[in-house]
Amino acid sequence: MKQEKILIIDDEPDIRSIITDILEDEGYQIESAENAAEGNEKFNDFQPDLVLLDIWMPNSDSSDDEGNEGLKLLEHWKNVGSLNQPVIMISGHGNVETAVEAVKNGAYDFLEKPLSTSALMLTINRALETERLRKENERLRQESGQQHELIGSSPTINEARRQIQLIGATDSWVLLTGEVGTGKNIAARSLHIASHRIGAFVQLNLAAIPAENIATRLFGVEFDGQQQIGCFEEAHLGTLFINEVLDIDLETQGKLLSALQDQRFLRVGGKQFIEFDVRIVAATNGDIDEAVSKGLFREDLYFRLNVIPIRVPSLRERKEDIEEIAKFHIARLAKQNNLKPREIDSEALVSMLEYSWPGNVRQLINVVNRLQLLNPNAVITAEEFISSVDREIGTSNSSDSLTIPNYFELSMREARDSFESLYLQYQLNKVDNNVSQLAKNIGMERTHLYRKLKTLGIDTKK
Numbered sequence: 001m002k003q004e005k006i007l008i009i010d011d012e013p014d015i016r017s018i019i020t021d022i023l024e025d026e027g028y029q030i031e032s033a034e035n036a037a038e039g040n041e042k043f044n045d046f047q048p049d050l051v052l053l054d055i056w057m058p059n060s061d062s063s064d065d066e067g068n069e070g071l072k073l074l075e076h077w078k079n080v081g082s083l084n085q086p087v088i089m090i091s092g093h094g095n096v097e098t099a100v101e102a103v104k105n106g107a108y109d110f111l112e113k114p115l116s117t118s119a120l121m122l123t124i125n126r127a128l129e130t131e132r133l134r135k136e137n138e139r140l141r142q143e144s145g146q147q148h149e150l151i152g153s154s155p156t157i158n159e160a161r162r163q164i165q166l167i168g169a170t171d172s173w174v175l176l177t178g179e180v181g182t183g184k185n186i187a188a189r190s191l192h193i194a195s196h197r198i199g200a201f202v203q204l205n206l207a208a209i210p211a212e213n214i215a216t217r218l219f220g221v222e223f224d225g226q227q228q229i230g231c232f233e234e235a236h237l238g239t240l241f242i243n244e245v246l247d248i249d250l251e252t253q254g255k256l257l258s259a260l261q262d263q264r265f266l267r268v269g270g271k272q273f274i275e276f277d278v279r280i281v282a283a284t285n286g287d288i289d290e291a292v293s294k295g296l297f298r299e300d301l302y303f304r305l306n307v308i309p310i311r312v313p314s315l316r317e318r319k320e321d322i323e324e325i326a327k328f329h330i331a332r333l334a335k336q337n338n339l340k341p342r343e344i345d346s347e348a349l350v351s352m353l354e355y356s357w358p359g360n361v362r363q364l365i366n367v368v369n370r371l372q373l374l375n376p377n378a379v380i381t382a383e384e385f386i387s388s389v390d391r392e393i394g395t396s397n398s399s400d401s402l403t404i405p406n407y408f409e410l411s412m413r414e415a416r417d418s419f420e421s422l423y424l425q426y427q428l429n430k431v432d433n434n435v436s437q438l439a440k441n442i443g444m445e446r447t448h449l450y451r452k453l454k455t456l457g458i459d460t461k462k
Contacts, residue, residue: 004128007048008032009039009070010090011057015113019052022117023124036069040076048085050127053107055091055098071102078106086127090115132237133198148189151328151361152321156313160187167308168194175305176283178312180432181362184283185243187312191281192239199238199278204231206247207434208460210450215252219259220267232265235278245282245305246291247436250298257301280305285432315357315364322352325361326368333372342372347382355389421456428453433460 006028010016016032023030031046033039035057043051055070070089077083086108091098099110108127111119150157150164167174168191176184185203192201209217220230231240248256259265260280264273282305291297315322326344334341344352357363367388371380424438431437435453439446453460 003029004049005029006050007042007046008052010054036073050085051087053087053089055089075105086131088123129198148193150183150186151325152318154318154320156318157321160312163310164190165194171279173280173307175309179314179360180285181360182312182314183361184312188241188281197238199236201239202231202235203241205243207244211249214248216268219265222267222270232276232278236276239279239281242282244284244434246284246286246297253298253301260304315360319353323349325364329365330368330372333369342380344380348380348385351382351385424458435460
C-alpha cells in the first residue's frame with residue numbers, strides 16, 4: 001500500500017527526533033524542518049499527506065525572538081489555496097484562543113506538549129482516515145456523470161436494490177451474476193457507496209487484460225528496485241471489483257486464494273509480504289458452477305468469493321422498467337449537452353417493449369443515446385427506433401452504426417484487414433469485450449488473438 005508522508009515542523013530538535021522515530025516505526029515516510037521558512041519549502045517539495053506544525057517558533061529574521069510563525073504559515077497555506085491535507089498543530093504554550101484560531105485557519109486538530117504517544121497516533125490515524133474519505137467522496141462527486149444506481153421500479157429490480165443496500169452496509173464479500181449489460185458494474189459501485197469503507201472503489205476488468213498480466217495487475221510488481229502497486233494496494237480500506245472473474249487462469253487463482261485467505265500477498269518479484277484490508281466484489285456473466293464442475297475454476301476460491309450471491313436481472317425480466325430507464329438516460333444526456341430531451345411516442349414505446357434487448361440495459365442506453373443525439377426532432381417514433389436497433393451490432397459499447405465498406409475497391413490486404421476488423425469488433429461486442437470467450441467462440445489461440453486485436457487497433461478496454 002502507499003507509504004503515507006508526514007512533515008514535522010518544529011524548532012526543538014529533540015521533539016523532531018522523537019516524533020520521527022515513532023512515526024517511522026509505524027511505517028510513515030518522514031521529513032522535518034526547524035522553522036517556518038524551511039517548513040514551507042519542504043511542504044512544497046515533499047507534498048506530505050499530513051503536517052505536524054508547531055505554533056510557536058522563532059521568527060524568520062531572528063533566532064532569539066519567538067513568535068507564532070506556525071500559525072502564520074498555516075494561514076499562508078490557506079490563503080494561497082495549497083492546503084489539501086490535514087494539519088495538526090502542536091504547542092507547549094497552548095490556550096483555547098490559539099486552538100480556535102488554528103482550527104479557523106484550517107487545522108484539523110490541536111495537541112499540547114508534552115505529547116502523549118497514544119494521543120498523537122490516534123489523532124494522526126483519524127486525520128488520515130478522514131482525508132481518505134474526503135478524497136473518495138470528492139472522486140465520487142467528480143464522477144457524478146456516471147450512473148451509481150440501478151434504474152427502475154419493477155419488483156425484480158427493487159429486490160436487487162434492497163439486497164445491495166442491505167449487504168452494502170456490511171463488509172461481506174459479494175458475487176454478482178447476470179447477463180452481459182445488466183449493470184453488474186453499477187451494482188458493485190452501489191455496494192461500495194452503501195458501505196462504510198473509506199478507501200477507493202477499484203474496478204478490474206479481467207476480460208480486457210491478457211492472462212499473463214493478471215497477476216501483475218492484481219498484486220503489483222517489483223523489479224530492479226522499482227515498485228508498481230497493484231489493485232489490492234490501490235483498493236486498501238476500500239472495495240476491489242473483480243469483473244469477469246472466470247478469466248483468471250488456475251495458477252493465478254491459487255495465488256488469489258492464498259492472498260484472500262491470509263489477507264496478505266507478495267508483489268510479483270517481491271520478497272516482503274504486504275497486508276491489506278479490501279472488500280471483494282466479484283462478477284461474471286458466465287456459468288461459474290459449470291466452470292467449477294469442469295475444473296476450470298477452483299471450488300475453494302468459488303466458496304471464498306461466493307459469500308453473498310446477488311443476481312442482477314436481465315432487461316427481459318423487467319420490461320416495465322424500459323420506459324423509465326430510457327427517459328432517465330435521455331434526460332441525462334440532454335442535460336450534459338445542453339439539449340432538449342426528446343419524447344418517446346406510444347408506438348415507439350410499444351416497439352421498445354416488444355424488442356428482446358439481447359444487450360440488456362447497456363444496449364438500451366446506447367440506442368436512446370443515439371436517438372437523442374442524432375435527430376433534432378422532438379419525438380422519437382417507432383420507425384426511428386426500429387431503424388436504430390437494426391443498426392445495432394450486438395451489444396456494442398459504441399453509438400456508431402455498422403458501415404460495410406466496398407471490398408472490391410480495396411486491395412486484397414486492405415479488404416482482409418477491414419473484414420477482420422469488423423468481424424472481430426462484432427464478435428467482441430457479443431461477448432462484452434471478453435477476450436477469453438471470444439477466443440473460444442472463434443477458435444483462435446488467445447495470445448495470437450491479442451496480437452491480432454492490437455495490430456488492427458481494436459480496443460478491448462471499452
